[in-house]
Structure formats: C-alpha cells, structure tokens
Amino acid sequence: MSATLAPTPQISPMPSDTASGLELISPDRTNSSAPQWFFERSANAWGEFQKLPVPSIKDESWRYSNAKRISLNSIHPAEAANEHLEAAAVAASEGLATAGARFVFVNDRLVVSETQGLPEGVVCLPLEEALQSHSALLEEHFMKRESFLGSAKFASLHLAHVKAGVVVFVPAQMEIENPIEVFHWIKGANAAIFPHTLVITGDHAKVSVVDHYRSDDGVVGLSCAVSDVIAGNGSSITYVACQELGNEGQALHLSSTTAQKDSLVKSFQAQLGAGFSRTESVSNLVGAGSRSDMLSVSMPIADQVVDQRTLQRHLAPHTFSDLLYKNALYDRSRAIFSGLIHVFEGAHYTDAYQTCRNLLNSEEAEASSMPGLEINADQVKCSHGSASSPVSEEELFYLKARGIPDAEARRLIVLGFLKNALGRLENEVVEAMIIARMEEKFARIAVQAAV
Amino acid sequence: MSLKITNLHAGLPDREILKGLNLEVKPGEVHAIMGPNGSGKSTLSKVMAGHDDYAVTSGEVMLDDINLLELSVDARARAGLFLAFQYPHEIPGVSNANFLRAAKKARLPEGEEIDAIKFYKEMYARMDALEMDRSFTSRSVNEGFSGGEKKRNEILQLMMLEPKYAVLDETDSGLDIDALKIVARGVNAMRSPDRGFLLITHYQRLLDYIQPDFVHVLMDGKIVHSGGRELALELEAKGYDWLKEEELATA
Numbered sequence: 001m002s003a004t005l006a007p008t009p010q011i012s013p014m015p016s017d018t019a020s021g022l023e024l025i026s027p028d029r030t031n032s033s034a035p036q037w038f039f040e041r042s043a044n045a046w047g048e049f050q051k052l053p054v055p056s057i058k059d060e061s062w063r064y065s066n067a068k069r070i071s072l073n074s075i076h077p078a079e080a081a082n083e084h085l086e087a088a089a090v091a092a093s094e095g096l097a098t099a100g101a102r103f104v105f106v107n108d109r110l111v112v113s114e115t116q117g118l119p120e121g122v123v124c125l126p127l128e129e130a131l132q133s134h135s136a137l138l139e140e141h142f143m144k145r146e147s148f149l150g151s152a153k154f155a156s157l158h159l160a161h162v163k164a165g166v167v168v169f170v171p172a173q174m175e176i177e178n179p180i181e182v183f184h185w186i187k188g189a190n191a192a193i194f195p196h197t198l199v200i201t202g203d204h205a206k207v208s209v210v211d212h213y214r215s216d217d218g219v220v221g222l223s224c225a226v227s228d229v230i231a232g233n234g235s236s237i238t239y240v241a242c243q244e245l246g247n248e249g250q251a252l253h254l255s256s257t258t259a260q261k262d263s264l265v266k267s268f269q270a271q272l273g274a275g276f277s278r279t280e281s282v283s284n285l286v287g288a289g290s291r292s293d294m295l296s297v298s299m300p301i302a303d304q305v306v307d308q309r310t311l312q313r314h315l316a317p318h319t320f321s322d323l324l325y326k327n328a329l330y331d332r333s334r335a336i337f338s339g340l341i342h343v344f345e346g347a348h349y350t351d352a353y354q355t356c357r358n359l360l361n362s363e364e365a366e367a368s369s370m371p372g373l374e375i376n377a378d379q380v381k382c383s384h385g386s387a388s389s390p391v392s393e394e395e396l397f398y399l400k401a402r403g404i405p406d407a408e409a410r411r412l413i414v415l416g417f418l419k420n421a422l423g424r425l426e427n428e429v430v431e432a433m434i435i436a437r438m439e440e441k442f443a444r445i446a447v448q449a450a451v
Numbered sequence: 452m453s454l455k456i457t458n459l460h461a462g463l464p465d466r467e468i469l470k471g472l473n474l475e476v477k478p479g480e481v482h483a484i485m486g487p488n489g490s491g492k493s494t495l496s497k498v499m500a501g502h503d504d505y506a507v508t509s510g511e512v513m514l515d516d517i518n519l520l521e522l523s524v525d526a527r528a529r530a531g532l533f534l535a536f537q538y539p540h541e542i543p544g545v546s547n548a549n550f551l552r553a554a555k556k557a558r559l560p561e562g563e564e565i566d567a568i569k570f571y572k573e574m575y576a577r578m579d580a581l582e583m584d585r586s587f588t589s590r591s592v593n594e595g596f597s598g599g600e601k602k603r604n605e606i607l608q609l610m611m612l613e614p615k616y617a618v619l620d621e622t623d624s625g626l627d628i629d630a631l632k633i634v635a636r637g638v639n640a641m642r643s644p645d646r647g648f649l650l651i652t653h654y655q656r657l658l659d660y661i662q663p664d665f666v667h668v669l670m671d672g673k674i675v676h677s678g679g680r681e682l683a684l685e686l687e688a689k690g691y692d693w694l695k696e697e698e699l700a701t702a
Contacts, residue, residue, distance in 0.1 A: 392540075394540050397500075397502055397503075397524060400524040400525040401525075401528055401536075402528055403528035404554055405525045405557060406523075406525065412542070412545045412549070412550065413545065416545040416591065417543065418544075419544040
C-alpha cells in the first residue's frame, strides 16, 4: 500500500467566520501508509459526513439534548503538540496501579507505547501499525457498525479523520491479567481528536481495556471517539471509558459491543469531565448465552451536560443484559438518559434489565430519563426503571450529627451512591483507579464550593 | 462544666413543643428523662443536635462554655455532643468503617490522618464488647441491620467517638432483653467521671440496666418532676396521670 492510493486531499479553504473548522477541513491522509480499503472507507465517510445534517433537537435520539453543543465550525483536526505539551501530558497520565500495556496519544500522535507486560501472541498495536500488519482482520471488523442512536454524522466524521487508537486482538484461550491502558489527550486550543479502540477476543480469551480521554481546563476541544468490542465464544472483555476533558471540552463516545455465544462483556463509562458529553452505547447480544453489563457513573457540575443513549439488542435466545447508569448531579448540570431494550424475534428466554438513577445535589440540576422496551419474543424477563431524588436530608443529618462536615458528608453519600455500579466491575485495580478519578472530581467540587 | 439547658422554647414552625425546659447534666452523671408520648422527648434530642425541622424561639443550650445553638450540626458533635438516634438512618454504599473513620478524622486537626492500624484495633475491640460480628465493618451503615443491630451500631459510634455528653434517644425501643443487656453494658462501660449521659426513654426497663442518678418527668414540653432512681419505679407502677393532677393542683 502506498500513499499514492490516497484520495487527493482537498485544499482547505481560507478560514472564514462562519465555517472554518471540521465542517470543511477534509482529512489529510497524504502521509498514511494504510491499506486501500481503509482509504476508501474513510473517503466515503467524509462524503457521508458532509451529506448528513447536524442532528436536530427534534430527532427522537437527540431529545432533551442539543447536537449544536458540538460546535464543529471553530474546531480543526489536532496538529502535533510541541514537546513541552507532550511531556506535560505524559506526566499527567496517571491511571491504573498496574497495567499490562500502556499507550499515550497526544493530539492523535503516539507518544508512549509500553507493551512488554503482555504475553507473546497477543496483538496490541497502535491503529496505524495494525492497519498495515493486520489489514485483513481490520477490514473485517473496523467500523463495521451501524449508528442506531443518532450520531451517524459523527461516526462518519470519526471514520473520515481517525488515525489514532489501539487495536487489541487476544487469540483463543489466552487470558491477559492486567488491563491495557490508553490515554488520549487534547492539547492546544480548538483541536479535535478521533480516538479509536477495537478489541477482539478469540474463543475463551480474556482481556480488559481502559481508555482515558483528557484535556486541560479552559481549552476548547473535541474528542470524537469510537470503541468497538467484539467478544468471541466464551470469552470475557471488560471495557472502561474514563472521560475527563476540561470544562470547555466536548466529548463524544460511540461504542458497540458484540457478544458471541456464552461471552461476557462488561462496559463501564465514567463521564467526569467536558461541558458536553454524549455516550452512545450499543450491546449486540448475538450469541446464545451471552451476557452484557452496561455500567456508568457521572458527576456533572456547573453547567455540564451528560447525554447518555443506550441500546440493548437481544438477537439470540438465552441472552442476558443488565444496565445500571448512575448520575450524581450538582449545580445547574443536566443528565439525559435514553435507553431501549430491544428483544428480537426468536430471542426467547432473554433477561434484560435497565436502571438509571439520578442523585440531585442541587435544586437547579435536572435529570431526564426515557426508558423503553420493545419485545418480540416469548419467555422474556425485562424490567426498566429510572428515578431521581435529592440527597436525603435525613442521611445528611445523621452523618453531620457524628461531626462530619457538610461537604464531606455529601461526598460520602455521593460516593456510596455511585459505588454499586463500580462494584459490578469486580476488578479491584480498575475500581481503585475510577475511585481515584472520582476523588479528583470531588476535589474540584470542594474547591468550587469554597469559592 | 456541664450540659445545661435553660428555659428552652422550641418546636415546629406552627407548634411550640418545648415550653421552657430546664436541665443540667454534669460530667459523671446519668440523667433519665421519661414522659408520655408527645411530651417532647424526641424533640429535645433533635433540637440539641440541631435538626433543621425544629426552630428554637428562646433559651440556651450550653456545652461547658460553648453555646451549642450557635453551632452547625457537625460542629455541635465535634464540640462533644453525641446523639444516639431512635431511628438510625441507613446510608447505602458507605461502609461502617469508612463512616467511623470520616467521623474520627473530622475531629483531627486539618491535614492529619487516622492511624489505620490503631483505628481498626480500637474498632474491633469495641465491636467485640458489643458482640458485633466483624462483617459489620464493611457493610453499609445500618443498611439491612435489624433493630437491635442498629442500636448496637449507635453504641459502637458512641464508644469510638468518646463524646463529653451523650444523649440516648429511646435506645431501648425495639430491643429484646438480650440486646438491651448488651447495649446497656456498652453504655455502662462508657460511664466515667468525665462524661455525662442523658437517657430519653419511655420505659423504666432500660433503667434496670443503666442506673440513673436522676430521673426527670417531661410533660407538655417542661420538666414537671425530678427525683432519684426510685421515681422511675413509681412511674412504672402509677403511670403519669398523678403527675398531671399534681401539676394542675399546683397551677
């Protein structure tokens, strides 16, 4: 494959006040050595992106939200950050106490790659490298997804621009003890990154992967991420996305899970940053006996908006899915949850559960929930429920009556509220990491309260 | 030095419940307040602790030389007041151990940390005294506890926090005799010349196991009668009506 096969890059128009960013700046793939199929898919996606309208608030899948929060006009694909910024990002990439492999990307450029902790035979490569060395595998699985939840335009944008991320393939029977950890940083103003994660397991393999998305406060930027997880028969995958963009950041995370026969997939969203974040998470239970746990915690503060869309697709009999989303809201923040359980014809003996709980720390915070069910099979057990409630005054009084100050009492209650979603991961190292990230957010809340 | 309540008037926004209550508990003393339902017993404990539902219209509550009514709920507790709740709340997701640590840490100077080994050693010793299983350290505060377990947990907190003055609000309610004995043993172990107790109770039974130095009768928001331990037995035998009549006669 050579660069000459790439579509001729369009020349970016001169910046204008109205549209000088992603709406017009086409992907630059002149230096890429990716295979032909990739160029074709990417170029098609760019065409699709330009054809598709920005989702309207009138679209059911954007109800209560606003795609206009994702401003593309002022944002351009991230350029390489200088050494100083890269070093700062690497220094601030604290996460798991023990990782099997570790990558740091800054502005979609690979800066750190440590894979010596992995056993031989496992594929764990930066996307650019994997496109060359495992072209056939990627051609089969890369972005072979449908956008069910409203962000087809942004999925196209991702595919058009994507160059960073990690591809993991764990061959049959192989179990990887320590998680693979990937950091994606946005550095510099008005930059967009397009992180990609693809995790594939062979039969009875086991792996966990953690993605971090980060940027500094005060910097406008967009992370438009896609993560696809494909679990082979009897295999087990834990996937964690931990989003901590600065307050001016916009975060999109489009993920899909495909669970084959008797596989077990746990996915966890920790949405802790960004002025606007939207997650679209789809679980495809395609094999009998498969199970998907969809978990999430968020702690929006100030005017942050957390927009969550989920879909549990039961396509085979004897499948199980259990979703638990927990949001602790502060200040004037908003959380939107919309989830659908869809049991297809023939997917008998399905168990599907969906719960969204919101804990309100402020009278001005607002949570909207839209649970849904569509059942076309027999012998199905399904339940869905959502509830919002303020922090209990009686619980607060009890803690304070033991001498615990108000802020600390609230921290304990919120942490307790969020913890049961965390406990479902059953992975101490990952849980400890997420709690540490949540403590960072609590520290911000305390600083804000003190001002 | 004492926990001193002077002419306390307090209640709900639309209803006065405490109508000029006076009481002084000195370190080393155990006082019991008894009274019929609706006399204001539980209101007194909540007003002292600083519950928002109640407003104080006049009067004073002094803990040694600290005016408690000027302090927030948590500051009152740190000043040395402990309230054992009649209905302890459940706090989902917060483990008993973390809760106690947070309460202990709140009493340390800023930036100082709890010595974890010492903390667990102390907690286990206290739990053993209360015949509490070690599993209670990792369980969420009061969640799924039986009535008796909740009350034992209150006494565990009392033992760990070592307040200057402890108010026990109907600690005997919902306890079978074995649990009552254990709870009483815990309280008795905490009796000391430096610590005062105020037991609020409906029944004389508790006072068989925690023997008070003074017994007061609370009726319609005021202490109407005070005496020694024998008063509790008299109330058990005669009820409260004779005091009502007595009060009417003196009015």
